[in-house]
Amino acid sequence: MTQHILQGRTENELLWFRRRSFLQAAAAWTAVGGSAAALAQARSNIVELRGDALLNGSRLLPQHTIMTGDQVQTGPGTNLVFVIGNTSFLVRQNSRLTVERGSTLSVVSVLRLVTGAVASVWGKGSSRQIVTPTLTAGIRGTGVYAEVFPEQDNRSYFCNCYGTVEMGAGPDRALSQSDYHQAFWGEVRPKEGRFLTPAKAINHTDEELEYLAGLVDQRTAWQISGHKGVKDGKGYMEDKPGQMHPADTQRQR
Template sequence: MLGRLFLKLEFKKVDYAELYLWLGSLMKNNCKQRRQFLVMAAGLLAASVVPAWAAGVSGEVKALEGVAWRNDQPLKLGDPIMLGDHLRTGADSKLVVRLGGDVYLLRANGSLQLENKGLVLGSLRLLSGALLAVFAKSNKQIITPTVTAGIRGTGLYVEASEQSTYFCLCYGEVELMPMHQRSQQFRFKANHHKAHTLDAKGGVEKSPLRNHNDDELAILEALAGRKPHALVG
């Protein structure tokens, strides 16, 4: 199966949905096989990815499991994604979107608003659910009901609710500002997963890693046309 998949990657248009779903099956196998897959996929995807802005489209749906909506309209694989869109996912669903140099994975029952700043993406407002994302080196914000995060060229995972935000800085730098305690700011750097939970009152505590992994991050980086951070070194 591995050989057939990479022949497809080399000689045909990449089927990102199949690639993503196949990665899920690999997570049940051994680490050596996952590593082999990621090393091969990184080079092939980076060579084959055409940036969205070069194609004249702000963004695109790269993978979809279950159901998802853009501005309350059902989405399908390959649909365009534009600045200002509101994205939602249903139960037991996942949506992968590439927008410029960023790639986002919105998990089940998620609600994400893409807020533009002029002609570029200024912030991602995660109203509910969970988001795994990798970013190009440009200044953006992640906004949840309890925190605002300033980011630049990072990988991160966020779970948002009205009561608290779980925030894992997978790698890179971030500045966290509690929504109701603007005078407080927390700066973090990480090379490999540093997680915190921030409550509605501005409290911050360290938290364990949960609900995401390096394999998923590596695939998102490869879809963005970059060498996966997990493979550096």
């Protein structure tokens, strides 16, 4: 497995894609046509639910459908994978979020993460947002990971695993263009005068993004190029990152 750094998460949480139940569910999801077929046939868009979760305050069951406009909350030890349109989501335990409706029923315009953590892969489309208590990310077609740390006054973490993301925290703005994990903190209070600060790649793996991409018939940037960089949170594709990345330059202005 790709080396990764854990902060407040367990190794077991990051190994969900190895479970036989998920592999079977993912294969079945792909075999029956994915999200388009699920929508057309009024089938559930939940790929896997392991543990307890709430949908709009009521217990979420595997046969239910999560729609734009819904609120989702996961309990301790819960793992939830679902797909809306061309976007796939992995919701970790103890998370609370809302998927707001876009131009159609199957388009998510905003993922509002109140607490917890979500990995997601977004197909190409109009600009959409991920909003946490301390940062906003305008996303296009990309794979990302977001987490809110309640024990740090809801300080928020965001990794642009690949793609282009317009980042914002407080008055700070940066354009992140990444092929291999470029990460940020959205600070509660300014750190050395900045609300948007660089971070390391933590609490998520390449394999998670690869499986989520596969659910919406996509591949990650490193799968396409056949090359991985150094997972240091800088977004490089070189084996020895030694020069300033464009987004680093914007962050320091």
